[in-house]
Amino acid sequence: MQRIIVIGAGSGGVMAANRMRRALGPDEAGITVLERSDHHIYQPGFVPLLFDLEKPENLVRPTRDLFLNGIDLISDEATLISPKDNKVTTAQGGDLFYDYLVIATGAQLYLDEPAGMREGLEKAERVFTFYTLDGALKLRDALGRLDGGTIVSSAAEMPIKCLAAPVKFILLAESVMRMKGKxxxxxxxxxxxTLSVPPNIEPYASALEAILKSRGIEVMLDFTPATVDSENGTLEDFKGNRVNFDLLAIIPPHEGQDLLQNSPEVGDPVGWVPCDKNKLLHTKVDNIYVIGDAGAFPSGKTASGAREQAKVLAQRMREHIKGREPEAIYDGHTVCPIYTRHGRAMFAEFDYDRSISPAKESYIKWLIHIHVLRRLYWNFMLKGLM
Ligand SMILES: Cc1cc2nc3c(=O)[nH]c(=O)nc-3n(C[C@H](O)[C@H](O)[C@H](O)COP(=O)(O)OP(=O)(O)OC[C@H]3O[C@@H](n4cnc5c(N)ncnc54)[C@H](O)[C@@H]3O)c2cc1C
Structure with missing residues (x-):
């Protein structure tokens, strides 16, 4: 029997473990998931939460409730991966050995840059981020209190999870204030x-740029923030361009987990895992797979991408374990739903080679995004049923 360890029980890790369990009998593979958090968060719900279109209690579930029978969950933190020994060291429980390792540890936020951002976020008076549940709740309350002024949405650096999130936020904020008559x-x-509007893929970037312009939202491209001054309400980039704000929603730079920064045979210096973008395999270690935000995939960091990767991974793992050459490949397929206003959304759907869906806003897509996706996520996607 082969031993498979999955590190991380976020979107990618849960989907991968459940899909592998369905694909492999208990006598073929033992599947163990190592996760440091006792709860799982549905992060795509953070943006609707800001505008009272979602409730926090709908976004969180106990990690232990997400797995099919026959998957072992260990509540611990992985601290080191030693690929030569096929070994994962954990913070409390010692060493674990594997035949195949799946890294699904996601991304973490880097708060030390731009200068002043961390202090601003800690004060939570004018500077917020909706990239954590706690941050999203604080921003929701601040938006409720605000009575006019300048709202700035800023992505500090790329890559970020859900490339279009800063655009979604500002479009929805404008639309909600318009609905309130303010x-x-x-x-x-x-x-x-970036030099274009995220998701930086045509035809979506141009369509979103036109929508932003038509709604009177100022767009500053090629703006990499260097400093955040929460006292005076200013954001300045490395070229000296300055923006004044009353409320700043900033997306901090992302990096890979400490585990990967501390395991140089596996992660790059920023903690991303170098991998074959189609096979999901580590570029240098042939029994380590990566899925989700932790991987250096050119398609971006989304739960929808992780879902497609989990399907491919389960097929490949079955082939490995049955002694056959795996053929399944990930083509980069990603769907990024973008709220364009209250009651309208657009789906940016693409793969490595092409854009798939039209850059059209529709009410149906809004309904799917607001009312359907979360339910599908908890009840079907995580279970590996779609
Ligand atoms: C505001 C926002 C909006 C978004 N909107 C969308 C959207 O509309 N559509 C979409 O598809 N995606 C969206 N995303 C992105 C999506 O949530 C992520 O891409 C997805 O969660 C990635 O899954 P993952 O498994 O790679 O990482 P995660 O879901 O972040 O999970 C990583 C897990 O690994 C665990 N972990 C990390 N390190 C260790 C360790 N050393 N030991 C043990 N456990 C560890 C963590 O605790 C965590 O549970 C959004 C994200 C945000 C923040």
Whole structure:
């Protein structure tokens, strides 16, 4: 019997473990998941939460409830991966040995840059991030208290999870203030470090740029924040461009987990896992797979991408264990739902080679995004049923 260890029980790890359990009999593979957190969070719900379109209790479930029978969950933190010994060291329980390792540890936020951001977030008076549940709740309350001024949405650096999230936020904020009859009290600004509007893929980038323009939202491209001054409400980039704000929603830079920064044979210096973008295999170690945000995939960091990767991974693992050459490949398929206003959404759907869905806003897509996706996630996607 082969021993498979999955590190991380976020979107990718849970989907992968459950899919592998369905694909492999208990006598073929033992599947162990190592996770440091006792709860799992549905992060795509953070944006609707900001505008009271979602409730926090719908976004969190105990990790132990997410797995099929026949999967062992160990509540511990992985601290080191030693690929030569096929070994994972944990913070409390000692060493674990594997035949195949799946890294699904996601991304972490780097709070030391831009300068002043961490202090601003800690004060939580004018500077917020909706990239954690706690941060999203604070921003929701601040938006409720605000009565006019300049709202700035800023992505500090790329890559980030859900590339289009800063655009979703500013479009929805503008739309909600318009619905409240307070649009004229506000100025809205989006800053991104890229040369086009995220998700930086056509036709979606141009379509979103046109929507932002039509709604009077100022867009500052190629803006990489260097400093956040929460006292005076200013955000300045490395070229000296300055934006004033009353409320700043900033997306901090992302990096891979400490585990991977501390395991140099597995992670790169920023903690991303170098991998074959189609086979999901580590570029240097042939029994280590990576899925989800932890991987250096060019397709971006989304739960929808992790779901497709989990399907491919389970098929490949079955082939390995049955002694056959795996053929399943990940083509980069990703769906990124983008709220464009209250009552409208667009799906940016693409793979490594092409854009798939039209850049069209629709009410149906809004309904799917707000009312259907979360239910599908908990009841079907995580279980590996779709
Ligand atoms: C605001 C926001 C909006 C988003 N919107 C969308 C969207 O609309 N559509 C979409 O598809 N995606 C969206 N995403 C992205 C999506 O949530 C992530 O891409 C997805 O969760 C990635 O899954 P993952 O398993 O790679 O990482 P995660 O779900 O983050 O899970 C990683 C897990 O690994 C665990 N872990 C890490 N290190 C260790 C360790 N050393 N030992 C043990 N356990 C460890 C963590 O505790 C965590 O449970 C959004 C994200 C955010 C923040």
């Amino acid at each position: 649009r004229d009290n506000y100025k809205f600004i989006l800053t991104v470090p």
